[in-house]
Amino acid sequence: MGFTSRGFRGQHFGRPGADEAERVPPGQHLARGFPVLTAGVTQRIDTERWSFEIRGGSREPSWTWDELRALPAEDIVVDIHCVTHWTKLDTAWTGVSLDVLLAEAGEIPEHALAVSYGGYATNLPVAEITGGKAWLVYAYDGEPLTAEHGGPVRMLVPGHYLWKSAKWIHGLWLSDADRPGFWEQSGYHNFGDPWKEERYSGQ
Numbered sequence: 001m002g003f004t005s006r007g008f009r010g011q012h013f014g015r016p017g018a019d020e021a022e023r024v025p026p027g028q029h030l031a032r033g034f035p036v037l038t039a040g041v042t043q044r045i046d047t048e049r050w051s052f053e054i055r056g057g058s059r060e061p062s063w064t065w066d067e068l069r070a071l072p073a074e075d076i077v078v079d080i081h082c083v084t085h086w087t088k089l090d091t092a093w094t095g096v097s098l099d100v101l102l103a104e105a106g107e108i109p110e111h112a113l114a115v116s117y118g119g120y121a122t123n124l125p126v127a128e129i130t131g132g133k134a135w136l137v138y139a140y141d142g143e144p145l146t147a148e149h150g151g152p153v154r155m156l157v158p159g160h161y162l163w164k165s166a167k168w169i170h171g172l173w174l175s176d177a178d179r180p181g182f183w184e185q186s187g188y189h190n191f192g193d194p195w196k197e198e199r200y201s202g203q
């Protein structure tokens with residue numbers, strides 16, 4: 001399918017050069033394998049049916065799978081951190097920067113709600129998903145992203161706890177008002193910075 005082969009040298013967006021211990025945020029430990037965490041059922045979205053839309057800007061663009069795959073792709077190597085205390089170093093993904101996609105949305109407001117097939121949603125300020133900080137990814141370790149991990153396409157926002165990286169992504173709803181998502185309404189922190197241990201609201 002033309003995904004990058006194993007062992008590629010991607011851009012590293014984490015804390016390159018730091019030793020492993022320094023790359024593990026407070027209260028986290030290194031994961032063995034790649035745990036799957038889903039609230040509810042795994043969505044099975046065929047690439048023929050998949051689309052991505054951005055609503056709430058002065059333009060409201062959308063992309064099919066083929067259109068997304070035709071955009072410039074990046075190889076991304078990042079450390080990821082789940083609020084359930086596991087961290088995985090040097091995870092390798094392929095996808096499209098949200099900068100590329102948001103550039104098509106014209107004038108945009110400040111807040112984003114990432115919305116998934118199946119009803120999951122999670123919020124972030126637009127400033128947290130622009131400037132080379134977030135991607136729509138469709139490959140992991142050189143292979144098509146599996147449904148369990150959010151394939152065909154998920155968000156990747158490695159600067160935040162992993163619940164902000166919506167699996168089975170379908171759209172970004174932009175607005176002037178911040179609207180909390182699924183976990184943010186259930187007691188998780190609104191922002192979720194792993195380096196500040198922003199796990200739960202009220203912290």
Ligand SMILES: Nc1nc2c(c(=O)[nH]1)N[C@H]1C(S)=C(S)[C@@H](COP(=O)(O)O)O[C@H]1N2
Pocket residue numbers: 034035036037038039040082083116117118120121148149150162163164165166167168
């Ligand atoms: N659509 C959707 N996205 C989601 C979730 C979910 O339940 N549904 N869980 C989140 C949480 S809490 C985590 S830790 C990561 C887990 O990703 P993984 O299963 O690939 O490890 O996905 C996030 N994205």
Ligand SMILES: [Mo]
Pocket residue numbers: 037082083084162163
């Ligand atoms: Mo999580």
